[in-house]
Every structure is written in C-alpha cells, then in structure tokens.
Amino acid sequence: MQLAHSAARFGNLRQQSKQLSLAIVQIAVICLFAWAAHAVATAVHSPIPGSVLGLAVVLLALALKIIPEKAIQVGAAWFIGDLLLFFIPPMISVIKYEALLKQYGFNILLTIVLGVISVLLGTGFVVDRVFRFERKLHLKRQMAKHNKEQQALKDKAGE
Amino acid sequence: MNQSTLLALISLAITVGSYYIAKAMYKRHKTWWLLPSILAPVVVVLLVVLLSIPLPTYFEYTHWLVTLLAPATIAFAVPIYRERKLIRQYPLTITCGVIAGVMFGLTSTWLLTRVIPLPEELVHSVLVRSVSTPFALQATSAFGGVPELTALMVMLTGIIGMVIGEPLMKLFRIHTSLGRGVALGASAHGSGTAKATEIGQQEGVVASLTMIFAGIVMVICAPFFAWIFS
Numbered sequence: 523m524q525l526a527h528s529a530a531r532f533g534n535l536r537q538q539s540k541q542l543s544l545a546i547v548q549i550a551v552i553c554l555f556a557w558a559a560h561a562v563a564t565a566v567h568s569p570i571p572g573s574v575l576g577l578a579v580v581l582l583a584l585a586l587k588i589i590p591e592k593a594i595q596v597g598a599a600w601f602i603g604d605l606l607l608f609f610i611p612p613m614i615s616v617i618k619y620e621a622l623l624k625q626y627g628f629n630i631l632l633t634i635v636l637g638v639i640s641v642l643l644g645t646g647f648v649v650d651r652v653f654r655f656e657r658k659l660h661l662k663r664q665m666a667k668h669n670k671e672q673q674a675l676k677d678k679a680g681e
Numbered sequence: 682m683n684q685s686t687l688l689a690l691i692s693l694a695i696t697v698g699s700y701y702i703a704k705a706m707y708k709r710h711k712t713w714w715l716l717p718s719i720l721a722p723v724v725v726v727l728l729v730v731l732l733s734i735p736l737p738t739y740f741e742y743t744h745w746l747v748t749l750l751a752p753a754t755i756a757f758a759v760p761i762y763r764e765r766k767l768i769r770q771y772p773l774t775i776t777c778g779v780i781a782g783v784m785f786g787l788t789s790t791w792l793l794t795r796v797i798p799l800p801e802e803l804v805h806s807v808l809v810r811s812v813s814t815p816f817a818l819q820a821t822s823a824f825g826g827v828p829e830l831t832a833l834m835v836m837l838t839g840i841i842g843m844v845i846g847e848p849l850m851k852l853f854r855i856h857t858s859l860g861r862g863v864a865l866g867a868s869a870h871g872s873g874t875a876k877a878t879e880i881g882q883q884e885g886v887v888a889s890l891t892m893i894f895a896g897i898v899m900v901i902c903a904p905f906f907a908w909i910f911s
Contacts, residue, residue: 549752556752571819573754574900580758591762598756601749605871606717607700608750609814611743613722613836614696614729615829618736623833626799631841633793633807634834638842638868639849640789641782641811646855646864648781653774653859660770 541596548597555580688734689741696743699724713844718836718872750815757893764886774859775887779894782867783902786811786895791910806830808910809899810838813870816896823903824910835870842869843876858883866891 559576562568568575583589616623623630703717703724714720729739761768768775787808794804806826809817814835821831846865855861858881865873865880866888874892878885899906 552752552755553749556755559755560751569904570901573751573815573819574897576751576755577758577897580755581761584758584762585765591759594756595759598759601753601756602760604700605750605753605814606721607697608746608753609818609832609836610696610700610722610725611740611747612818612829612832614725614739614743615736616722616833617726617729619830622800622803626803629797629799630803630807630834630837633790633797633799634810634837635841635845636793637786637790637810638838638845641785641868642842642846642849642864643853643855644785644789645778645782645867646850646853646860649774649778649863650855650857650860652777653771653857656771656773 545596545600548594549600550597552594552597552601685738685741688732688738691732692729692734692739693742693746695728696721696725696746699728716840716843718840722836750818754815754819754896757896760886760889761893764890767883767886768890771859775863775890775894778859778863778867778887778891779898782811782863782891782895783898786867787906787910802827803830803834807834808906809903810834811868811870812896812899813892816900819900820903823907825907839869839872843872846873846876847880859887862887863891867895870896 555576556573559579560572563570563572563575580589580594584591700717700721703715703720706720707715707717728734729736790808790810794807799807805824806821807830808824809820809826809831812820812835814832817831817835818828821828842865846869850861850864855864861880862877862884865877865884867873869876870892874885874888877888
C-alpha cells in the first residue's frame with residue numbers, strides 16, 4: 523500500500539518534470555519566434571510592431587496546420603497565465619513618480635473609475651443588442667434550412 | 682560578487698517570489714487584497730524601499746521579465762486559434778464589441794481628462810489604459826505616454842473593472858453571455874477576463890478574445906488614434 527502510494531507519487535513526479543521540460547522548450551521556441559519577428563519588423567521598418575506581426579504569422583501557421591497546436595500549447599498557456607509577472611517591474615517605478623501620484627491620486631482614480639464604467643456599460647449595451655440580433659439571424663437561417671429539408675423529404679415522398 | 686549585482690539578483694528573486702506566493706495565496710483565499718495584481722507590486726515596492734535598492738539596480742535583471750511581454754503577445758495566437766468556432770459563429774457581435782470597446786475606452790478617457798485636471802504625462806499615459814499591458818506598452822509611445830505610468834494605469838483599470846464589473850452589469854441589466862464577456866474583456870482586459878471566467882465558460886472565452894483583438898486594434902491604429910485624440 524505504502525509502496526504503491528510512493529510509486530504513484532514518483533510517477534506523478536516524473537510526469538510533472540516531463541511537463542515542465544516540455545513547457546521550457548515551448549517557451550524557448552515562442553521566445554525565438556518573438557526575436558525573429560522583432561528582427562524582421564526592424565529590418566523592414568514595419569509600422570506594426572514585431573510582436574503583433576509574430577502573432578499574425580503564428581496564427582496563420584496554426585490555421586494552415588504548419589505548426590500543430592500541441593507544439594506551443596503548454597508554453598503559450600504559461601505566457602498568458604503568468605502575464606502579470608512580466609509587468610510588475612514597470613509598476614515598481616511608481617517609486618520614481620511618488621510625488622506626482624500622491625498629488626493626483628484622487629483625480630487618477632476618478633478618471634479611471636468613470637472611464638471603466640463608460641466602457642463597461644457602453645460596450646455591454648452595444649453587444650447585448652448586436653448579439654440578440656445575430657442569434658436571431660442564426661435561428662432564422664436554421665429554420666430556413668430545416669424547412670428546406672422538410673420540403674425535400676415531402677417532394678421525395680410525393681414522387 | 683559585488684553588492685550591486687547581489688542586490689540586482691535579490692530584486693529578481695523578490696519579484697518572481699512575491700508574484701508566485703501571491704498567486705498561490707489567492708488560489709486558497711479569494712480575497713481582493715490577495716489579488717496578485719495588488720499584493721505582488723505592493724510587497725515588491727515595500728521590499729525595494731526597505732532594502733533601499735536603487736531603481737537602476739532593481740531593473741538590471743528584472744527588465745528581462747518585461748521583454749517577455751513580446752513572446753506573450755505571440756502566445757495569444759493560440760487562444761484565437763482554439764476559439765475559432767465562436768469567432769465564426771458570432772463575427773458581427775465580436776467585431777462590434779471590439780470596435781465599441783476601443784472607441785468607448787479612448788473617447789471616455791479623453792473626455793474625462795478634459796474635465797479632470799491631470800498633468801500632461803499622465804494624460805498621455807492614461808489614454809490606452811483599457812487594453813492589456815503588452816499592447817498598451819506598445820501603443821502608448823504613439824500618444825506620448827510614459828511606459829511605467831501606462832503600466833500602472835492599465836493595472837488600476839483592471840482591478841477597478843474586476844471589482845465593479847459584475848454588480849454594475851446586474852444593475853444595468855446586461856444579461857447575455859456575450860454581452861457580459863465582451864464588456865468585461867473590453868473594459869478590464871486580463872482582470873476582466875479572469876472575472877468573466879468565474880461567471881461562465883463562454884463569458885471567459887469571449888472576454889479573452891475581446892481583450893486580444895482590442896489590443897491588436899489599439900496597437901495597429903495607435904498613430905491614427907493619437908492624431909485624433911491629441
């Protein structure tokens with residue numbers, strides 16, 4: 523019992539380390555993509571930054587099945603899941619702007635709170651309406667398809 | 682090893698350490714002050730001040746973390762690809778949502794800065810606040826914003842959106858799953874997406890898509906938007 527338990531734990535550990543090395547390799551691959559995209563964007567003086575170009579290229583490669591989703595899935599999940607870690611350093615510079623933030627703290631919060639409310643409600647209202655419309659459109663299309671099929675069946679029976 | 686290198690290494694360790702500790706703590710207790718987006722920066726700022734680490738020393742190694750925002754942007758290709766079915770099903774809703782989100786974000790902030798007095802550098806840094814940080818940092822230079830202040834404004838936006846989003850949508854009767862998801866993703870990017878995921882699976886997916894597309898639109902159109910809103 524004890525043995526089985528520790529064996530399972532060991533197996534689990536092996537699985538975990540395998541998962542970890544897979545993640546590290548995929549993270550390295552994505553970093554390589556980013557570096558290449560940046561190099562190309564700089565070389566051709568692209569007005570669109572390399573990271574966004576890279577996103578488009580990788581998306582295209584996924585859609586055309588040049589890169590299988592599995593090949594970058596774990597690495598991408600880490601980048602997105604731990605996104606916050608990458609921008610803690612710029613936030614530490616608040617120390618540099620202490621006086622500014624102390625003086626305007628209330629105005630900043632007021633601007634952001636009112637701004638968030640406007641975006642949330644404005645976008646919510648628009649999307650609620652458009653979504654209801656698009657859902658109805660789908661329903662109509664489905665009904666039309668259904669009716670057509672029924673008609674075809676009836677015609678066949680009539681023959 | 683000289684003292685400066687040691688302090689730089691300690692800076693990196695406390696940054697990564699406090700982030701993962703905060704993340705683990707929030708997983709156990711979902712209290713707002715344990716949110717990694719609040720707790721981690723606060724702890725790091727306190728430690729940097731207490732240990733009197735000079736800012737250039739702090740950034741010596743930690744700036745490598747910021748460079749990871751570029752590959753993180755590329756990683757967004759995976760969720761777009763994975764949710765292609767939803768995009769194909771509701772192209773109109775998602776397109777309208779993204780455009781509405783970006784436009785409401787820019788115009789509301791711009792109008793508010795006309796009324797509420799703020800110094801120049803803050804006005805320029807706050808405009809892109811409604812999109813996710815990797816995109817905001819790319820776009821802010823077109824508006825003449827300061828990257829560090831922009832990062833802070835984006836973060837505050839996320840926290841506020843996460844807190845007031847759900848009750849506000851209940852109050853104003855935004856009921857549909859896509860309505861709620863898009864609104865949260867457009868107004869509070871990553872934090873909004875986390876909140877949307879708590880509400881429901883489809884809400885979370887559509888919030889993350891909105892956040893990514895809004896970021897891309899903001900970055901690509903930044904020079905144009907900067908020309909209008911200046």
